Amino acid sequence: MSSAPAIAVRDLKKRYAQSQVNAVDGVSFEVERGGIFGLLGPNGAGKTTTIGILTTAVVPTGGEASIMGFDVVGEQIRVKQRIAVVPQRSNLDRSLLVREILTFHAAYHGVPRREREAHADALLKELGLYERRNEKADRYSGGMSQRLMIARALMHKPDVLFLDEPTNNLDPQSRLFLWERIRALNEQGLTILLSTHDMLEADQLCQRIAIMDHGKILVNDTPAELKKLIPGGNSLELHVETNEPARLSERFGALPGVTKVEEVASGNGESDDNVHAFHVYAAEVPSLVGAAAQAILESGARVRDISVRQATLEEVFIYLTGRHLR
Protein backbone atom coordinates (compact mmCIF):
# COMPACT_ATOMS: atom_id res chain seq x y z
CA MET A 1 0.00 0.00 0.00
CA SER A 2 2.74 2.43 0.95
CA SER A 3 4.39 2.11 -2.44
CA ALA A 4 1.19 2.51 -4.47
CA PRO A 5 1.26 5.39 -6.95
CA ALA A 6 -0.65 8.54 -6.04
CA ILE A 7 -3.11 7.89 -8.85
CA ALA A 8 -3.48 4.64 -10.75
CA VAL A 9 -6.06 4.26 -13.49
CA ARG A 10 -6.52 1.08 -15.51
CA ASP A 11 -8.76 0.65 -18.52
CA LEU A 12 -11.24 3.11 -17.03
CA LYS A 13 -14.61 3.42 -18.78
CA LYS A 14 -17.68 5.52 -18.21
CA ARG A 15 -20.87 5.49 -20.21
CA TYR A 16 -23.58 7.78 -18.91
CA ALA A 17 -27.18 6.56 -18.94
CA GLN A 18 -28.92 7.41 -22.21
CA SER A 19 -25.61 7.84 -24.00
CA GLN A 20 -24.50 5.86 -27.03
CA VAL A 21 -20.79 6.40 -26.50
CA ASN A 22 -18.30 6.09 -23.67
CA ALA A 23 -17.42 9.46 -22.19
CA VAL A 24 -14.26 7.82 -20.92
CA ASP A 25 -13.20 4.93 -23.10
CA GLY A 26 -10.47 2.70 -21.74
CA VAL A 27 -8.16 5.20 -20.11
CA SER A 28 -5.02 4.06 -18.30
CA PHE A 29 -2.34 6.13 -16.63
CA GLU A 30 -0.40 6.50 -13.42
CA VAL A 31 0.77 9.53 -11.52
CA GLU A 32 3.71 8.95 -9.22
CA ARG A 33 3.72 10.47 -5.77
CA GLY A 34 4.87 14.05 -5.85
CA GLY A 35 4.22 14.49 -9.56
CA ILE A 36 2.34 17.19 -11.43
CA PHE A 37 0.26 15.57 -14.12
CA GLY A 38 -1.63 17.48 -16.78
CA LEU A 39 -4.80 16.26 -18.45
CA LEU A 40 -5.26 18.14 -21.69
CA GLY A 41 -8.02 17.90 -24.19
CA PRO A 42 -10.73 19.80 -26.04
CA ASN A 43 -14.12 20.34 -24.42
CA GLY A 44 -15.95 17.05 -24.09
CA ALA A 45 -12.78 14.97 -24.32
CA GLY A 46 -13.53 13.18 -21.05
CA LYS A 47 -11.24 15.13 -18.70
CA THR A 48 -13.97 16.20 -16.30
CA THR A 49 -15.50 12.73 -16.21
CA THR A 50 -12.09 11.23 -15.47
CA ILE A 51 -11.55 13.68 -12.63
CA GLY A 52 -15.13 13.01 -11.48
CA ILE A 53 -14.38 9.30 -11.17
CA LEU A 54 -11.13 9.94 -9.31
CA THR A 55 -12.92 12.26 -6.88
CA THR A 56 -15.84 9.83 -6.26
CA ALA A 57 -18.48 12.03 -7.93
CA VAL A 58 -18.86 9.71 -10.92
CA VAL A 59 -19.15 5.93 -10.77
CA PRO A 60 -17.15 4.20 -13.51
CA THR A 61 -18.84 1.59 -15.70
CA GLY A 62 -15.61 -0.31 -16.26
CA GLY A 63 -11.98 -0.56 -15.24
CA GLU A 64 -10.29 0.47 -12.01
CA ALA A 65 -8.98 3.60 -10.41
CA SER A 66 -7.22 4.13 -7.11
CA ILE A 67 -5.83 7.00 -5.07
CA MET A 68 -2.80 6.20 -2.88
CA GLY A 69 -3.74 2.54 -3.25
CA PHE A 70 -7.41 2.98 -2.25
CA ASP A 71 -10.08 2.03 -4.75
CA VAL A 72 -12.28 5.00 -5.69
CA VAL A 73 -15.42 2.87 -5.71
CA GLY A 74 -14.87 0.48 -2.81
CA GLU A 75 -12.91 2.75 -0.44
CA GLN A 76 -14.60 6.11 -0.94
CA ILE A 77 -14.12 7.39 2.60
CA ARG A 78 -10.39 6.62 2.53
CA VAL A 79 -10.14 8.26 -0.89
CA LYS A 80 -12.02 11.38 0.24
CA GLN A 81 -9.62 11.73 3.17
CA ARG A 82 -6.68 11.92 0.80
CA ILE A 83 -7.93 14.13 -2.00
CA ALA A 84 -8.92 17.74 -2.42
CA VAL A 85 -10.68 19.32 -5.36
CA VAL A 86 -10.51 22.86 -6.66
CA PRO A 87 -13.34 23.15 -9.17
CA GLN A 88 -13.57 25.39 -12.20
CA ARG A 89 -16.39 27.47 -10.82
CA SER A 90 -16.73 28.75 -7.28
CA ASN A 91 -18.69 26.44 -4.99
CA LEU A 92 -17.78 28.32 -1.84
CA ASP A 93 -20.28 28.16 1.00
CA ARG A 94 -21.94 31.55 0.83
CA SER A 95 -23.73 31.20 4.14
CA LEU A 96 -20.42 31.20 6.00
CA LEU A 97 -17.69 33.76 6.57
CA VAL A 98 -14.44 33.21 4.72
CA ARG A 99 -12.55 31.94 7.74
CA GLU A 100 -15.41 29.62 8.64
CA ILE A 101 -15.34 28.13 5.15
CA LEU A 102 -11.86 26.89 5.99
CA THR A 103 -12.50 25.81 9.58
CA PHE A 104 -15.72 23.98 8.75
CA HIS A 105 -14.07 22.21 5.84
CA ALA A 106 -11.40 20.97 8.23
CA ALA A 107 -14.06 20.03 10.77
CA TYR A 108 -15.83 17.87 8.16
CA HIS A 109 -12.50 16.06 7.84
CA GLY A 110 -12.09 15.62 11.59
CA VAL A 111 -9.22 18.06 12.11
CA PRO A 112 -9.19 19.11 15.80
CA ARG A 113 -10.35 22.67 16.56
CA ARG A 114 -7.05 24.16 17.70
CA GLU A 115 -5.22 22.72 14.71
CA ARG A 116 -7.81 23.86 12.16
CA GLU A 117 -7.98 27.40 13.50
CA ALA A 118 -4.20 27.81 13.42
CA HIS A 119 -4.01 26.27 9.95
CA ALA A 120 -6.80 28.50 8.63
CA ASP A 121 -5.07 31.66 9.83
CA ALA A 122 -1.73 30.54 8.41
CA LEU A 123 -3.25 29.78 5.00
CA LEU A 124 -5.26 33.01 4.91
CA LYS A 125 -2.08 34.98 5.57
CA GLU A 126 -0.10 32.99 3.04
CA LEU A 127 -2.67 33.58 0.32
CA GLY A 128 -3.20 37.23 1.14
CA LEU A 129 -6.78 36.86 2.38
CA TYR A 130 -6.28 37.36 6.11
CA GLU A 131 -7.43 40.99 6.13
CA ARG A 132 -10.77 40.00 4.62
CA ARG A 133 -11.30 36.79 6.59
CA ASN A 134 -14.53 37.94 8.21
CA GLU A 135 -16.39 38.73 5.01
CA LYS A 136 -18.71 36.50 3.10
CA ALA A 137 -17.15 34.89 0.05
CA ASP A 138 -19.67 36.34 -2.39
CA ARG A 139 -17.90 39.68 -2.05
CA TYR A 140 -14.65 38.16 -3.29
CA SER A 141 -13.26 38.67 -6.79
CA GLY A 142 -12.65 35.69 -9.08
CA GLY A 143 -8.96 35.55 -8.18
CA MET A 144 -9.65 35.73 -4.46
CA SER A 145 -12.31 33.03 -4.67
CA GLN A 146 -9.82 30.81 -6.46
CA ARG A 147 -7.22 31.39 -3.77
CA LEU A 148 -9.79 30.71 -1.09
CA MET A 149 -10.77 27.44 -2.77
CA ILE A 150 -7.11 26.43 -2.80
CA ALA A 151 -6.78 27.32 0.88
CA ARG A 152 -9.90 25.26 1.58
CA ALA A 153 -8.48 22.32 -0.35
CA LEU A 154 -5.31 22.39 1.75
CA MET A 155 -7.09 22.52 5.11
CA HIS A 156 -7.17 18.76 5.60
CA LYS A 157 -3.65 18.17 4.27
CA PRO A 158 -4.52 16.02 1.28
CA ASP A 159 -2.05 13.84 -0.62
CA VAL A 160 -3.52 14.51 -4.05
CA LEU A 161 -4.89 17.81 -5.29
CA PHE A 162 -7.22 18.00 -8.30
CA LEU A 163 -7.32 21.31 -10.11
CA ASP A 164 -9.95 21.62 -12.81
CA GLU A 165 -8.89 24.38 -15.20
CA PRO A 166 -7.58 26.41 -12.29
CA THR A 167 -6.63 29.62 -14.05
CA ASN A 168 -9.62 29.93 -16.35
CA ASN A 169 -10.91 33.50 -16.19
CA LEU A 170 -8.09 34.78 -13.99
CA ASP A 171 -6.14 37.94 -14.63
CA PRO A 172 -2.41 37.52 -15.45
CA GLN A 173 -1.30 38.46 -11.91
CA SER A 174 -3.58 35.88 -10.32
CA ARG A 175 -2.49 33.32 -12.86
CA LEU A 176 1.21 33.81 -12.13
CA PHE A 177 0.55 33.78 -8.39
CA LEU A 178 -1.37 30.54 -8.74
CA TRP A 179 1.37 28.91 -10.81
CA GLU A 180 3.92 29.80 -8.15
CA ARG A 181 1.68 28.40 -5.44
CA ILE A 182 1.10 25.18 -7.37
CA ARG A 183 4.84 24.69 -7.84
CA ALA A 184 5.53 25.43 -4.17
CA LEU A 185 2.86 22.96 -3.05
CA ASN A 186 4.28 20.33 -5.32
CA GLU A 187 7.74 20.91 -3.87
CA GLN A 188 6.24 20.20 -0.45
CA GLY A 189 5.28 16.76 -1.72
CA LEU A 190 1.70 17.24 -2.87
CA THR A 191 0.72 15.26 -5.95
CA ILE A 192 -1.23 17.40 -8.40
CA LEU A 193 -3.52 16.50 -11.26
CA LEU A 194 -4.47 19.45 -13.35
CA SER A 195 -6.89 19.65 -16.22
CA THR A 196 -6.58 22.53 -18.60
CA HIS A 197 -6.71 23.60 -22.18
CA ASP A 198 -4.22 26.35 -21.54
CA MET A 199 -1.13 24.99 -23.27
CA LEU A 200 1.24 27.46 -21.70
CA GLU A 201 -0.03 26.48 -18.29
CA ALA A 202 0.47 22.80 -18.97
CA ASP A 203 3.93 23.46 -20.38
CA GLN A 204 4.91 25.60 -17.40
CA LEU A 205 3.68 23.32 -14.66
CA CYS A 206 3.37 19.70 -15.68
CA GLN A 207 6.05 17.05 -15.49
CA ARG A 208 3.90 14.75 -17.58
CA ILE A 209 0.96 15.48 -19.83
CA ALA A 210 -1.74 13.22 -21.22
CA ILE A 211 -3.67 14.54 -24.18
CA MET A 212 -7.23 13.19 -24.28
CA ASP A 213 -9.83 13.22 -26.99
CA HIS A 214 -13.07 11.29 -27.46
CA GLY A 215 -12.59 9.56 -24.12
CA LYS A 216 -9.19 8.15 -24.94
CA ILE A 217 -5.66 9.17 -24.06
CA LEU A 218 -3.80 9.85 -27.30
CA VAL A 219 -0.36 10.43 -25.80
CA ASN A 220 1.16 10.54 -22.33
CA ASP A 221 4.65 11.95 -22.03
CA THR A 222 6.82 14.80 -20.80
CA PRO A 223 6.20 18.18 -22.46
CA ALA A 224 9.61 18.03 -24.14
CA GLU A 225 8.93 14.61 -25.64
CA LEU A 226 5.45 15.65 -26.76
CA LYS A 227 6.91 18.50 -28.78
CA LYS A 228 8.98 16.03 -30.74
CA LEU A 229 5.82 14.34 -31.92
CA ILE A 230 5.25 16.69 -34.82
CA PRO A 231 7.37 15.37 -37.70
CA GLY A 232 10.10 17.91 -38.34
CA GLY A 233 8.53 20.10 -35.72
CA ASN A 234 11.81 21.64 -34.63
CA SER A 235 13.68 24.08 -36.77
CA LEU A 236 16.48 26.59 -36.75
CA GLU A 237 15.35 30.14 -37.31
CA LEU A 238 18.01 32.30 -38.96
CA HIS A 239 17.92 36.00 -39.67
CA VAL A 240 20.68 36.82 -42.13
CA GLU A 241 21.85 39.97 -43.90
CA THR A 242 22.68 38.88 -47.44
CA ASN A 243 22.37 39.90 -51.10
CA GLU A 244 22.05 36.33 -52.30
CA PRO A 245 19.25 34.64 -50.33
CA ALA A 246 18.72 31.92 -52.92
CA ARG A 247 22.33 30.75 -52.84
CA LEU A 248 22.34 30.81 -49.08
CA SER A 249 19.17 28.74 -49.00
CA GLU A 250 20.89 26.16 -51.21
CA ARG A 251 23.86 26.02 -48.90
CA PHE A 252 21.57 25.40 -45.91
CA GLY A 253 19.89 22.60 -47.82
CA ALA A 254 23.22 20.87 -48.34
CA LEU A 255 24.06 20.78 -44.62
CA PRO A 256 24.00 17.31 -43.01
CA GLY A 257 20.60 16.15 -41.72
CA VAL A 258 18.57 19.03 -43.15
CA THR A 259 15.15 17.98 -44.44
CA LYS A 260 13.70 21.26 -45.56
CA VAL A 261 14.59 24.93 -45.91
CA GLU A 262 12.05 27.69 -46.28
CA GLU A 263 12.47 31.40 -46.53
CA VAL A 264 9.85 33.12 -44.43
CA ALA A 265 8.80 36.68 -43.90
CA SER A 266 11.16 38.29 -41.48
CA GLY A 267 8.82 38.91 -38.64
CA ASN A 268 11.04 41.33 -36.74
CA GLY A 269 9.69 44.41 -38.48
CA GLU A 270 13.13 45.01 -39.95
CA SER A 271 12.94 47.55 -42.70
CA ASP A 272 16.27 46.48 -44.14
CA ASP A 273 15.59 44.73 -47.45
CA ASN A 274 18.76 42.73 -47.14
CA VAL A 275 17.67 40.84 -44.02
CA HIS A 276 16.15 37.47 -44.82
CA ALA A 277 14.66 34.90 -42.48
CA PHE A 278 14.96 31.14 -42.94
CA HIS A 279 13.50 28.10 -41.21
CA VAL A 280 15.85 25.14 -41.51
CA TYR A 281 14.25 21.84 -40.52
CA ALA A 282 16.30 18.88 -39.34
CA ALA A 283 16.01 15.92 -37.02
CA GLU A 284 18.77 17.23 -34.74
CA VAL A 285 18.40 20.96 -34.81
CA PRO A 286 20.79 22.08 -32.03
CA SER A 287 23.80 20.39 -33.64
CA LEU A 288 23.06 22.35 -36.79
CA VAL A 289 23.76 25.75 -35.26
CA GLY A 290 27.53 25.68 -35.77
CA ALA A 291 27.38 24.41 -39.34
CA ALA A 292 24.73 26.97 -40.31
CA ALA A 293 26.77 29.84 -38.85
CA GLN A 294 29.82 28.59 -40.70
CA ALA A 295 27.88 28.47 -43.97
CA ILE A 296 26.69 32.05 -43.51
CA LEU A 297 30.18 33.35 -42.79
CA GLU A 298 31.67 31.49 -45.76
CA SER A 299 29.13 33.05 -48.11
CA GLY A 300 30.06 36.50 -46.88
CA ALA A 301 26.71 37.21 -45.26
CA ARG A 302 26.13 38.50 -41.73
CA VAL A 303 24.16 36.79 -38.97
CA ARG A 304 21.54 38.91 -37.29
CA ASP A 305 19.88 36.25 -35.16
CA ILE A 306 19.92 32.49 -34.69
CA SER A 307 17.41 30.63 -32.57
CA VAL A 308 16.16 27.08 -32.15
CA ARG A 309 12.46 27.08 -32.72
CA GLN A 310 10.55 24.31 -30.92
CA ALA A 311 7.10 23.16 -31.76
CA THR A 312 4.74 24.56 -29.16
CA LEU A 313 2.46 22.35 -27.15
CA GLU A 314 -0.40 24.05 -28.90
CA GLU A 315 0.86 22.81 -32.27
CA VAL A 316 1.14 19.31 -30.83
CA PHE A 317 -2.37 19.57 -29.43
CA ILE A 318 -3.90 20.69 -32.71
CA TYR A 319 -1.84 18.11 -34.60
CA LEU A 320 -3.29 15.35 -32.40
CA THR A 321 -6.87 16.48 -31.89
CA GLY A 322 -7.61 18.27 -35.15
CA ARG A 323 -8.89 21.73 -35.92
CA HIS A 324 -12.64 21.21 -35.90
CA LEU A 325 -14.75 22.93 -33.28
CA ARG A 326 -16.43 20.99 -30.51
Add this chain to the structure above:
Amino acid sequence: MSETRQESRLHLALNAFMATLHRDLVVTGREFVQFLVQALMQPLFFLFIFGKVLPGIGLAAQGFTALLLPGIVGLSSMLASLQGVTLPLVLDLGFAREIDDRLLAPQPAWMVAMEKLLIATVRGAIAGLTIFPVGWLILGSSFAVRTDRLPTLALMILLTAATGAVIGLLMGTVIKPEQISLMFTLIFTPLIFTGCTYYPWARLNILWFKVVTLFNPLTYCSEGLRYAMVPPFHGHDMPTLGIGWVVLALIFGIGLCAFAGTRTFLKRVVS
Protein backbone atom coordinates in the same frame (compact mmCIF):
# COMPACT_ATOMS: atom_id res chain seq x y z
CA MET B 1 0.03 13.73 7.29
CA SER B 2 -2.89 14.15 9.61
CA GLU B 3 -3.58 11.84 12.54
CA THR B 4 -7.17 11.37 11.35
CA ARG B 5 -5.88 8.88 8.78
CA GLN B 6 -5.96 6.06 11.28
CA GLU B 7 -9.50 6.57 12.51
CA SER B 8 -12.22 4.07 11.67
CA ARG B 9 -14.52 4.88 8.77
CA LEU B 10 -17.53 4.93 11.05
CA HIS B 11 -15.86 7.45 13.32
CA LEU B 12 -14.86 9.61 10.37
CA ALA B 13 -18.35 9.52 8.89
CA LEU B 14 -20.05 10.33 12.19
CA ASN B 15 -17.65 13.17 12.75
CA ALA B 16 -18.34 14.58 9.28
CA PHE B 17 -22.08 14.24 9.94
CA MET B 18 -21.84 16.11 13.24
CA ALA B 19 -19.67 18.85 11.71
CA THR B 20 -22.19 19.28 8.89
CA LEU B 21 -24.98 19.50 11.46
CA HIS B 22 -22.96 22.05 13.41
CA ARG B 23 -22.54 24.12 10.27
CA ASP B 24 -26.30 24.09 9.65
CA LEU B 25 -27.08 25.00 13.26
CA VAL B 26 -24.69 27.94 13.07
CA VAL B 27 -26.26 29.14 9.83
CA THR B 28 -29.82 28.62 11.14
CA GLY B 29 -28.94 30.54 14.30
CA ARG B 30 -27.52 33.39 12.29
CA GLU B 31 -30.57 33.60 10.03
CA PHE B 32 -33.04 32.86 12.80
CA VAL B 33 -35.16 35.98 12.51
CA GLN B 34 -35.33 35.67 8.74
CA PHE B 35 -36.21 32.00 9.16
CA LEU B 36 -39.05 32.77 11.56
CA VAL B 37 -40.48 35.54 9.43
CA GLN B 38 -40.41 33.29 6.38
CA ALA B 39 -41.96 30.36 8.22
CA LEU B 40 -44.58 32.20 10.27
CA MET B 41 -45.83 35.19 8.29
CA GLN B 42 -48.52 33.37 6.33
CA PRO B 43 -49.76 31.07 9.14
CA LEU B 44 -50.03 33.97 11.55
CA PHE B 45 -52.17 35.97 9.18
CA PHE B 46 -54.41 32.95 8.72
CA LEU B 47 -54.64 32.60 12.45
CA PHE B 48 -55.47 36.25 12.91
CA ILE B 49 -58.11 36.47 10.17
CA PHE B 50 -59.77 33.07 10.65
CA GLY B 51 -59.21 32.71 14.38
CA LYS B 52 -59.77 36.26 15.56
CA VAL B 53 -61.35 38.54 12.94
CA LEU B 54 -64.02 36.25 11.46
CA PRO B 55 -65.29 34.83 14.79
CA GLY B 56 -65.28 38.39 16.12
CA ILE B 57 -67.78 39.55 13.49
CA GLY B 58 -69.80 36.38 13.78
CA LEU B 59 -68.76 34.84 10.43
CA ALA B 60 -67.10 31.80 12.02
CA ALA B 61 -68.66 29.50 14.57
CA GLN B 62 -67.78 29.24 18.23
CA GLY B 63 -65.03 26.73 18.78
CA PHE B 64 -63.59 27.18 15.28
CA THR B 65 -60.51 28.83 16.71
CA ALA B 66 -59.73 25.76 18.83
CA LEU B 67 -59.71 23.45 15.83
CA LEU B 68 -57.95 25.95 13.56
CA LEU B 69 -54.94 26.30 15.86
CA PRO B 70 -53.72 22.68 15.43
CA GLY B 71 -54.10 23.07 11.65
CA ILE B 72 -51.91 26.17 11.73
CA VAL B 73 -49.29 24.43 13.89
CA GLY B 74 -49.20 21.58 11.37
CA LEU B 75 -49.05 23.85 8.33
CA SER B 76 -46.28 26.04 9.77
CA SER B 77 -44.24 23.11 10.87
CA MET B 78 -44.53 21.27 7.59
CA LEU B 79 -43.93 24.29 5.36
CA ALA B 80 -40.92 25.40 7.39
CA SER B 81 -39.19 22.04 7.14
CA LEU B 82 -40.24 21.49 3.54
CA GLN B 83 -39.00 24.88 2.37
CA GLY B 84 -35.89 24.47 4.48
CA VAL B 85 -34.84 21.57 2.28
CA THR B 86 -36.43 22.16 -1.09
CA LEU B 87 -35.40 25.69 -2.02
CA PRO B 88 -31.75 25.46 -0.95
CA LEU B 89 -31.42 22.01 -2.51
CA VAL B 90 -32.88 23.03 -5.87
CA LEU B 91 -30.50 25.97 -6.09
CA ASP B 92 -27.54 24.03 -4.75
CA LEU B 93 -27.89 21.05 -7.09
CA GLY B 94 -28.88 23.31 -9.97
CA PHE B 95 -25.88 25.61 -9.97
CA ALA B 96 -24.41 26.75 -6.64
CA ARG B 97 -22.91 23.33 -5.81
CA GLU B 98 -21.99 24.50 -2.33
CA ILE B 99 -22.94 21.02 -1.21
CA ASP B 100 -19.88 19.56 -2.96
CA ASP B 101 -17.66 20.45 -0.04
CA ARG B 102 -19.80 18.29 2.24
CA LEU B 103 -20.02 15.52 -0.34
CA LEU B 104 -16.23 15.42 -0.46
CA ALA B 105 -16.03 15.02 3.31
CA PRO B 106 -15.21 11.48 4.46
CA GLN B 107 -18.83 10.33 4.73
CA PRO B 108 -21.14 8.44 2.39
CA ALA B 109 -23.29 10.75 0.24
CA TRP B 110 -26.53 9.43 1.74
CA MET B 111 -25.48 10.77 5.12
CA VAL B 112 -25.45 14.26 3.64
CA ALA B 113 -29.12 13.71 2.74
CA MET B 114 -29.87 12.39 6.24
CA GLU B 115 -28.31 15.45 7.81
CA LYS B 116 -30.50 17.67 5.65
CA LEU B 117 -33.57 15.79 6.88
CA LEU B 118 -32.49 16.12 10.49
CA ILE B 119 -31.83 19.86 10.39
CA ALA B 120 -35.05 20.49 8.45
CA THR B 121 -37.02 18.52 11.04
CA VAL B 122 -35.48 20.63 13.80
CA ARG B 123 -36.39 23.81 11.94
CA GLY B 124 -39.92 22.59 11.30
CA ALA B 125 -40.43 21.65 14.94
CA ILE B 126 -39.18 25.07 16.07
CA ALA B 127 -41.60 26.78 13.66
CA GLY B 128 -44.50 24.64 14.95
CA LEU B 129 -43.66 25.33 18.58
CA THR B 130 -43.42 29.07 17.96
CA ILE B 131 -47.11 29.12 16.99
CA PHE B 132 -48.08 28.44 20.61
CA PRO B 133 -46.82 31.63 22.27
CA VAL B 134 -47.66 33.76 19.25
CA GLY B 135 -51.11 32.16 18.98
CA TRP B 136 -51.69 32.84 22.65
CA LEU B 137 -50.87 36.51 22.02
CA ILE B 138 -53.09 36.79 18.95
CA LEU B 139 -56.08 34.81 20.14
CA GLY B 140 -56.16 35.90 23.75
CA SER B 141 -59.04 34.29 25.65
CA SER B 142 -60.03 31.98 22.80
CA PHE B 143 -56.59 30.29 22.86
CA ALA B 144 -57.34 26.77 24.11
CA VAL B 145 -55.12 23.69 24.11
CA ARG B 146 -55.64 20.58 26.19
CA THR B 147 -52.63 19.63 28.30
CA ASP B 148 -53.33 15.97 29.02
CA ARG B 149 -51.88 14.74 25.70
CA LEU B 150 -48.55 16.55 25.62
CA PRO B 151 -46.42 13.50 24.70
CA THR B 152 -48.71 12.87 21.72
CA LEU B 153 -48.46 16.55 20.82
CA ALA B 154 -44.65 16.39 20.89
CA LEU B 155 -44.68 13.26 18.74
CA MET B 156 -47.12 14.84 16.27
CA ILE B 157 -45.01 18.00 15.89
CA LEU B 158 -41.93 15.87 15.29
CA LEU B 159 -43.72 13.67 12.74
CA THR B 160 -45.17 16.71 10.97
CA ALA B 161 -41.77 18.38 10.70
CA ALA B 162 -40.19 15.12 9.51
CA THR B 163 -42.93 14.69 6.89
CA GLY B 164 -42.19 18.16 5.54
CA ALA B 165 -38.49 17.35 5.48
CA VAL B 166 -38.79 14.12 3.48
CA ILE B 167 -41.24 15.66 0.99
CA GLY B 168 -38.80 18.57 0.73
CA LEU B 169 -35.91 16.24 -0.03
CA LEU B 170 -37.88 14.45 -2.73
CA MET B 171 -39.04 17.70 -4.31
CA GLY B 172 -35.66 19.37 -3.98
CA THR B 173 -33.95 16.60 -5.90
CA VAL B 174 -36.59 16.31 -8.63
CA ILE B 175 -37.42 19.95 -9.36
CA LYS B 176 -35.16 22.05 -11.58
CA PRO B 177 -34.35 25.68 -10.76
CA GLU B 178 -36.52 26.99 -13.60
CA GLN B 179 -39.54 25.13 -12.22
CA ILE B 180 -39.49 26.73 -8.76
CA SER B 181 -42.30 29.20 -9.32
CA LEU B 182 -44.45 26.51 -10.90
CA MET B 183 -43.81 24.37 -7.85
CA PHE B 184 -45.39 26.95 -5.56
CA THR B 185 -48.60 27.04 -7.56
CA LEU B 186 -48.83 23.39 -8.44
CA ILE B 187 -47.75 21.79 -5.19
CA PHE B 188 -48.02 24.25 -2.33
CA THR B 189 -51.52 25.51 -3.02
CA PRO B 190 -53.22 22.09 -3.17
CA LEU B 191 -51.06 20.92 -0.25
CA ILE B 192 -52.25 23.79 1.90
CA PHE B 193 -55.93 23.63 0.98
CA THR B 194 -56.52 19.88 0.90
CA GLY B 195 -54.62 19.26 4.14
CA CYS B 196 -57.51 19.70 6.63
CA THR B 197 -55.76 22.77 7.98
CA TYR B 198 -58.89 24.88 8.19
CA TYR B 199 -61.54 22.19 8.70
CA PRO B 200 -61.84 18.89 10.57
CA TRP B 201 -61.88 15.83 8.36
CA ALA B 202 -64.84 14.15 10.08
CA ARG B 203 -67.15 17.07 9.31
CA LEU B 204 -66.46 17.11 5.56
CA ASN B 205 -69.64 16.34 3.63
CA ILE B 206 -68.39 16.21 0.05
CA LEU B 207 -67.37 12.59 -0.36
CA TRP B 208 -64.88 12.95 -3.22
CA PHE B 209 -63.14 15.78 -1.40
CA LYS B 210 -63.02 13.73 1.77
CA VAL B 211 -61.23 11.03 -0.20
CA VAL B 212 -58.89 13.51 -1.88
CA THR B 213 -57.73 14.91 1.46
CA LEU B 214 -56.61 11.45 2.51
CA PHE B 215 -53.91 11.58 -0.17
CA ASN B 216 -52.42 14.67 1.44
CA PRO B 217 -49.97 13.91 4.27
CA LEU B 218 -50.82 17.24 5.87
CA THR B 219 -54.32 15.86 6.60
CA TYR B 220 -52.85 13.25 8.93
CA CYS B 221 -50.68 15.89 10.61
CA SER B 222 -53.60 18.29 11.14
CA GLU B 223 -55.87 15.55 12.44
CA GLY B 224 -53.22 14.11 14.76
CA LEU B 225 -52.49 17.56 16.14
CA ARG B 226 -56.22 18.17 16.61
CA TYR B 227 -56.43 14.93 18.57
CA ALA B 228 -53.61 16.12 20.81
CA MET B 229 -54.68 19.77 21.14
CA VAL B 230 -58.44 20.42 20.92
CA PRO B 231 -60.01 20.47 24.40
CA PRO B 232 -63.10 18.26 24.98
CA PHE B 233 -66.39 20.03 24.30
CA HIS B 234 -69.16 19.28 26.84
CA GLY B 235 -67.15 16.24 27.94
CA HIS B 236 -66.77 14.87 24.41
CA ASP B 237 -63.50 14.56 22.49
CA MET B 238 -63.60 16.09 19.07
CA PRO B 239 -63.88 13.36 16.43
CA THR B 240 -60.64 13.03 14.40
CA LEU B 241 -58.93 10.41 12.29
CA GLY B 242 -57.80 7.61 14.62
CA ILE B 243 -54.49 8.64 16.20
CA GLY B 244 -53.04 5.15 15.75
CA TRP B 245 -53.73 5.25 12.01
CA VAL B 246 -52.39 8.78 11.79
CA VAL B 247 -49.07 7.86 13.41
CA LEU B 248 -48.81 4.69 11.35
CA ALA B 249 -49.58 6.47 8.07
CA LEU B 250 -47.07 9.22 8.82
CA ILE B 251 -44.28 6.85 9.80
CA PHE B 252 -44.92 4.77 6.69
CA GLY B 253 -45.01 7.89 4.50
CA ILE B 254 -41.86 9.32 6.06
CA GLY B 255 -40.00 6.06 5.47
CA LEU B 256 -41.19 5.85 1.88
CA CYS B 257 -40.35 9.45 0.98
CA ALA B 258 -37.02 9.33 2.82
CA PHE B 259 -36.06 6.26 0.80
CA ALA B 260 -37.22 7.72 -2.52
CA GLY B 261 -35.71 11.14 -1.74
CA THR B 262 -32.35 9.68 -0.82
CA ARG B 263 -32.32 7.71 -4.05
CA THR B 264 -33.05 10.75 -6.19
CA PHE B 265 -30.52 12.72 -4.14
CA LEU B 266 -27.83 10.13 -4.85
CA LYS B 267 -28.71 10.20 -8.53
CA ARG B 268 -28.16 13.94 -8.58
CA VAL B 269 -24.84 13.99 -6.72
CA VAL B 270 -23.22 10.80 -8.01
CA SER B 271 -23.53 10.11 -11.73
